[in-house]
Amino acid sequence: MSLRWKNLLPRYLVLIVFMLIVLLPIWGMIASAFKTGTEVATSPFSLPENWTLQNFRQAWTVGKFNVFFKNSVIVTTAVVVGSVFLSTLSGYAFGQLPTPGKRLLFGIMLLGYMVPFEAVIIPLYNWMNALGLRNTYWALILPQVGLSVSFGTLWMSSFFENAPRELVDAATIDGCSRWQTLWLILCPLAKPASTTLIVLIFMWTWNEFLLALVMVQTESMRTLPVGLAFFQGKYTSNLPLMAAGAIIVALPTVLIYMIFQRFFIRGMLGGAIKG
Amino acid sequence: MNTVNRAYPGESKWKGWFYLLPAFLVYLLFIFIPIIETFRASFFDWNGFTEARTFIGLENYINLFSDPLFMKAISNNLVFIIFYSIIPVLIGLLLSVLLTAQPIAGFSFFRTVLFLPQVISMVVVGVIWRWMFNPVSGPINQFLSLVSLDHWRQAWLGSFEYALPAVGSIGSWVQYGFCMVLFLAGMQRIPTEYYEAASLDGASSFRKFIHITLPGLRSEMGVAMITTMIAALRVFDLVYATTRGGPGETTLVTGFLIYRAAILNNRIGYGAAIATVLSIIILALAFLIRRFMREENGDQ
Numbered sequence: 001m002s003l004r005w006k007n008l009l010p011r012y013l014v015l016i017v018f019m020l021i022v023l024l025p026i027w028g029m030i031a032s033a034f035k036t037g038t039e040v041a042t043s044p045f046s047l048p049e050n051w052t053l054q055n056f057r058q059a060w061t062v063g064k065f066n067v068f069f070k071n072s073v074i075v076t077t078a079v080v081v082g083s084v085f086l087s088t089l090s091g092y093a094f095g096q097l098p099t100p101g102k103r104l105l106f107g108i109m110l111l112g113y114m115v116p117f118e119a120v121i122i123p124l125y126n127w128m129n130a131l132g133l134r135n136t137y138w139a140l141i142l143p144q145v146g147l148s149v150s151f152g153t154l155w156m157s158s159f160f161e162n163a164p165r166e167l168v169d170a171a172t173i174d175g176c177s178r179w180q181t182l183w184l185i186l187c188p189l190a191k192p193a194s195t196t197l198i199v200l201i202f203m204w205t206w207n208e209f210l211l212a213l214v215m216v217q218t219e220s221m222r223t224l225p226v227g228l229a230f231f232q233g234k235y236t237s238n239l240p241l242m243a244a245g246a247i248i249v250a251l252p253t254v255l256i257y258m259i260f261q262r263f264f265i266r267g268m269l270g271g272a273i274k275g
Numbered sequence: 276m277n278t279v280n281r282a283y284p285g286e287s288k289w290k291g292w293f294y295l296l297p298a299f300l301v302y303l304l305f306i307f308i309p310i311i312e313t314f315r316a317s318f319f320d321w322n323g324f325t326e327a328r329t330f331i332g333l334e335n336y337i338n339l340f341s342d343p344l345f346m347k348a349i350s351n352n353l354v355f356i357i358f359y360s361i362i363p364v365l366i367g368l369l370l371s372v373l374l375t376a377q378p379i380a381g382f383s384f385f386r387t388v389l390f391l392p393q394v395i396s397m398v399v400v401g402v403i404w405r406w407m408f409n410p411v412s413g414p415i416n417q418f419l420s421l422v423s424l425d426h427w428r429q430a431w432l433g434s435f436e437y438a439l440p441a442v443g444s445i446g447s448w449v450q451y452g453f454c455m456v457l458f459l460a461g462m463q464r465i466p467t468e469y470y471e472a473a474s475l476d477g478a479s480s481f482r483k484f485i486h487i488t489l490p491g492l493r494s495e496m497g498v499a500m501i502t503t504m505i506a507a508l509r510v511f512d513l514v515y516a517t518t519r520g521g522p523g524e525t526t527l528v529t530g531f532l533i534y535r536a537a538i539l540n541n542r543i544g545y546g547a548a549i550a551t552v553l554s555i556i557i558l559a560l561a562f563l564i565r566r567f568m569r570e571e572n573g574d575q
Contacts, residue, residue: 018366019385090299098290111558123316142301150302256394
């Protein structure tokens with residue numbers, strides 16, 4: 001017993017220190033969001049003495065986070081639905097169908113997965129400007145779908161490639177068309193792969209910053225991260241208010257992460273490795 | 276892509292194109308053609324408004340490498356590699372070893388928490404750390420006063436000397452959990468018999484780490500290094516949300532310079548040249564990752 005603890009204690013200590021380094025700043029933000037201005041300055045990490053939702057109310061209405069939230073939900077939903085649907089189709093073409101020329105196409109898609117958004121933002125900015133599409137949802141949705149399908153296609157094609165061939169052949173013999181085989185036979189099997197894809201694209205789109213910063217000028221079209229960045233410039237000294245805004249931005253991704261943790265981690269490691 | 280997919284009798288082999296086309300078209304229009312266009316624009320002098328584009332060949336690139344701002348930005352990105360890549364890989368190694376040396380209670384709790392910064396918007400991370408580093412009310416300075424190190428107090432993000440390491444250390448904060456989780460996944464693949472055999476031979480934990488764990492994690496270390504290096508090279512959101520490149524140019528990074536040149540100052544060609552250089556560096560690194568992974572697959 002004592003020997004075991006002698007071994008374990010230092011390990012726990014180091015782990016707890018690094019865990020606190022991650023948690024304390026986040027906890028400080030959460031606690032601050034429920035405090036009043038005067039309480040924040042004195043004890044940053046204590047529990048709020050008088051819990052208040054006033055900061056959230058103010059951020060939501062005066063800070064227009066209700067508008068930013070709506071924009072983020074619209075853009076993210078469209079991107080997730082669009083990219084996952086398109087990636088399923090294209091992944092199927094790569095993984096299951098003959099599709100002449102797919103090696104070349106695969107290479108072209110891979111390029112998009114690897115380059116940073118900085119590589120495309122300048123022409124996109126000029127074109128959207130010329131087409132009068134800046135300050136519309138389209139300017140945020142379409143490039144993000146383009147980027148997401150490059151990862152999504154690679155991700156789904158590696159699933160479809162490894163899908164059991166016998167099952168597909170059996171379905172065909174039973175008279176399933178390729179289209180039916182995809183949706184009736186393979187999609188139920190693809191659930192883990194597509195769940196991972198959904199949560200990753202959700203997170204990337206929800207947190208996307210550069211595109212939304214460049215494409216949107218009017219306040220009413222900002223997404224949450226851009227809204228928060230401007231909000232920060234305006235209310236630097238009002239920590240509780242900013243903390244409330246920050247929590248509104250972070251909560252959805254953190255919740256999804258907590259629920260789908262397994263898929264998240266697998267996808268992000270897989271994504272890194274696929275790179 | 277190694278299996279051959281055959282068309283069924285009577286089926287057109289081009290059918291796949293119908294499935295492929297929608298995704299490919301969106302990708303082509305909004306990502307691939309813009310990549311080519313960025314590359315092309317880097318050979319022109321253009322303000323983005325007039326019709327007139329002047330072809331100037333490599334002049335943007337030549338100017339680039341004699342521009343002290345670009346050099347400053349690139350060297351800042353290199354400093355960020357220390358904070359985004361090297362420090363997190365070391366911490367990640369330490370933590371993953373501590374978590375796996377013996378079964379430990381709370382394993383999945385530690386893993387969940389340490390990975391958390393990865394899923395939070397970088398703007399939120401910026402808000403959190405601007406508060407942590409606040410010169411007056413920030414917890415870091417408060418803590419320093421508490422332990423009687425008042426003379427260490429700094430206006431961290433506003434200081435010419437400390438702004439860059441301060442922003443960099445936020446990067447370490449974001450990345451070390453990611454590295455740890457990557458290594459944990461790698462360690463699961465190392466056969467336990469290796470450790471058992473080493474124990475029988477009387478090897479110390481340290482020797483086991485050097486001779487079994489480290490070699491076993493080779494490809495994960497490669498992946499972790501390169502992924503985080505790419506993150507260090509493309510950093511934008513965090514700098515925007517904390518210092519906007521300041522004070523002066525002390526935390527200026529390449530991503531921010533592209534934004535400033537092309538979007539704020541309408542120097543399209545110049546911005547495009549910077550973007551091209553950055554993309555080429557990142558692509559080279561990304562290909563390296565793939566090589567690491569291929570070696571890995573060759574081993575198995």
